[in-house]
Amino acid sequence: MATRNRMPPWHENFKAPSGRELLIRPIRPEDGAPLQGAFALFGPEEVRDRFLQAVDVLSDETAQRLTHPNPKTEISLVAAEPLPPGEAVVGAVARASIIPGTRDAEYAILVSRFLAGQGLGRQLMRKLVKWARGKYLDRMYGDIAQDNEPMLQLAASLGFKQVPHPSGTPGLVRMVLELAS
Structure with missing residues (x-):
């Protein structure tokens, strides 16, 4: 029986339609500086859509928090050069x-x-959903x-349903995927 080359958990080689090869993997503490450096590669629209405000730099505190997830309650993945x-x-973060005291998880x-537009967001979202299902959320x-x-369509195509945002914040919607079924 042939031995297969297996990658560590949550690792995956991803080849974009453009031909660019990336490695999807869990974030590491060493990714902090490259993530801060690559933050400029994220356009103002992407940053605004994620942070819901204009943010020019990724603070040391935010980079520290992202690169040191609690493995019991969080997963942070990156798509990066191999x-x-x-x-x-780092070209993408998921x-x-x-949420403490609940059986819900928030994603970003x-x-x-x-x-963008090469299937990477879909692949990252699938991995987040797999993680959440594995936690029996x-x-x-x-x-x-x-x-x-694009993000609304992606989430909807994976079964997420749009609901009004609980805070009533104008211009913001919540996409929810029911996992318990």
Whole structure:
């Protein structure tokens, strides 16, 4: 029986239609500096859609929080060049976190404009959903700007349903996937 080359958990080689090869993998502490450096690659629209405000730099505090997820309650994945963590340019970040005291997880995905529209967001979202199902959660949700049509369509195509945002914030919708079925 042949031995197969297996990748570590949550790792996957991803080849975009453009031919660009990326490695989807869990974020590492060494990714902090490259992530901060690559933040400029994310266009103002992507950053605004994710952070719901104009943010020019990724703060040290936010980079620290992203690169040190609690493995019991969070998962943070990156799509990066197939180089060692700390050297690879990060082109996308996906994160899901269990809301304390609930069986719900909130997700967020940020994809560079250079990689948008190539299926990377879909693949990252599938991995987040798989993680949430593995944690036996009831639902997963994300807050999305109402004018972020690509993300709304992506979430809907994966079974997420649009609901009014609980805060009533204008221009913001919540996409919810019921996992308990």
